[in-house]
Amino acid sequence: EERGINHFAHQGLLRETFGAHYGTIRKLSPLILENKIKAYNIPQGVIIQLYRALGANLPGIITHVGLETFIDPKYEGGKLNSISDEDYVRRIVIDDKDFLYYKNPGKINYCLLRGSESDENVNISFKKEGLNLDSLTIAIACKNSGGKVIVQVGKLVKNGEINPKDVVIPNILVDYFVLSSDKKYHMQTGGTYFNEDFLVNKIVEKSISGPRQLDIRKIIARRCAMFLNKDIKVLNFGIGIPEIVSAVLDEELIAQNFVTTIESGIVGGIAQSGLDFGVAKYPEAIIDATYQFDFYDGGGIDMAFLGMGECDKDGNINVSKLGNVVTGSGGFIDIAQNSKTVIFSGTFTAGGLKVDVDNHKLNIINEGKNKKFVNTVAQITYAGSYGFKSGQTVYVVTERAVFKLCENGFKLIEIAPGINLDKDILSQMEFMPEISHELKIMDIRIFSDKLMGLNNI
Structure with missing residues (x-):
């Protein structure tokens, strides 16, 4: 909280902010939530394209990125509080197709x-x-x-x-x-002074330390990893549980079958987490983020693993407005909207959830006090209806249930062994999901301390 843009977070010093991700700028949240400054959230890739447009003396950009999300003026127009009154985003139609026109906010001094x-x-x-x-x-x-x-x-x-x-x-x-x-x-990153491994590409010997301890995050990550197949090559991992998917691929000795990319410009290597998020050990290439988002927006990602804060009856996902902290969308909208397949992941409930595994069965020791499957999300960061119409394949994976995006929202297709459908799933949701007539039990290998044997991928 004492670095970066936090230095500018003082009333009277800032008039307006125009950004993608506010999560690490904690001191800005009170100013935004208390209407002391104007604030706007624009997808990260769009902001980069706006820089490029400004450099070429263009008034703005036209893109599909952000349609039907809270960035769309049909909803919030990316405005983060009630005093943010500038319309930076307009919805337009070109050749009978909907697009968003983003206006440049002004010259950079x-x-x-x-x-x-x-x-x-x-x-x-x-x-x-x-x-x-x-x-x-x-x-x-x-x-x-x-x-x-x-x-x-x-x-x-x-x-x-x-x-x-x-x-x-x-x-x-x-x-x-x-x-x-x-x-x-x-410092080279938010958490590391300098690490040469972030700059070099070299063959790394496989770890023999054994598999990561089985916990709720690994259970979810394992199920996510099982969606991979030989036709999938280019991956993107978001923050949180998606980072564990990368670790699962590594311990299952299949990481080399795929190419990890990060919106910051990384291609290949071992993606880092926490305050080092955005860099990788032993990357194969480091390109400008500007071109990485060109690749993403054109559909270059085969499968993206992203987080899930809330999910609603219409198939919408929220990760940008949770609690009393302004988080923002970062590159989430660019990635979620344009990847061929998207796997959203998160725990089924939040706030004190505890589980354990016994004899390949999942037990809920203490249920979370906060429901995450709600009637209406607080903010639409991903629009299920838009994704379905676009032909995307989309799943939501939790420790106890797996859902697939269908025309009318998410359909329940799998539940964990040991889980009671009514008590542990339906009663913990604010809406009744469609339930598959072929409801399956999640693969028991997920709930074992042993490797799953995914090396056939």
């Missing part, structure tokens, strides 16, 4: 970026940075707005020491650089 090295002519390399992100796109947008580009670097080198292909931000875009050699002000 200053941008604050970071690189690793600057030469004497102020060409900036990202030699030790774990990611390029959208830094070049932002620099162009700011410079062509007449703004000032300020770049922090850790080292000044002589002209000629930076290979031309290693220059990420050329000197024609930089107004000032700030030299900061103190590593505490130049």
Whole structure:
């Protein structure tokens, strides 16, 4: 809470925010919720495209991303409180198809970026940075707005020491650089000062430490992993339980059959979690996030594993508005709306839920006090009706039940061994789901300490 944009979170200093993910900017939440600043949530990939449009002197962008979600002016228009009165998003029709037009919020007066090295002519390399992100796109947008580009670097080198292909931000875009050699002000990620493994691609010997301890998160992740097959190649993992899916693939010795991607620009490698989320150990490629979202928006992801905060009777998912914290959508909308197959995952209830496994059966020791399957989600981050009409294959996986998206919402297709349908599932939902006539029991291998034997994938 003491780093990054949190430094600017003071009443009177900020007038308005325009962002994708507010989860790590905890000090902004009270200002937004108390109507002390205007605030807007726009999908991460759309914001990056808006930077690119601004750099090319275009008024905005047209895209399908965000349709039927809370970003759509049909609902909230991405406005996060009642004083946010600017209409940055409009719904339009082109050739009988619905699109959203996102208006650029205005010119950029200053941008604050970071690189690793600057030469004497102020060409900036990202030699030790774990990611390029959208830094070049932002620099162009700011410079062509007449703004000032300020770049922090850790080292000044002589002209000629930076290979031309290693220059990420050329000197024609930089107004000032700030030299900061103190590593505490130049961390590689939110949780790591520097790790060479984030920058190199090398073959890693398989771990022989044994499988991860079986808990509720692993139970869910295991069921998620079982959706994979030989026709699936490109994956994306969200934050939380989806991160455990990656660990399951690793311990089942099938991770090499797939290519992990992260919206930050990572291709391949071992995705990291927590404050290191966004980077990977031993990546095969690190590209600009701008181009990663181009790939995503065009349908490049075969299967995405994403979190689930709430799910409602219409097949909608909410991850962006939970409790009294402004979280935002981040890249969730871009990914969820455009992936060929989406697996949403989360515990069935929240707030004190405890389970255990005995003889391949799941037991509810203490039920969560908060229902997550509700009549209406607090905010639509993923629209089930839009996904179904788009031809997506979509599932919701919990520790005790699996649902499939159908025309009228989610259909219950599997329950865990040991679970009572009425007591443990239906009574813990605010709505009655459609129940498959071929309701199945989840694979008992999921509820064992032993490996599942997924190496046939």
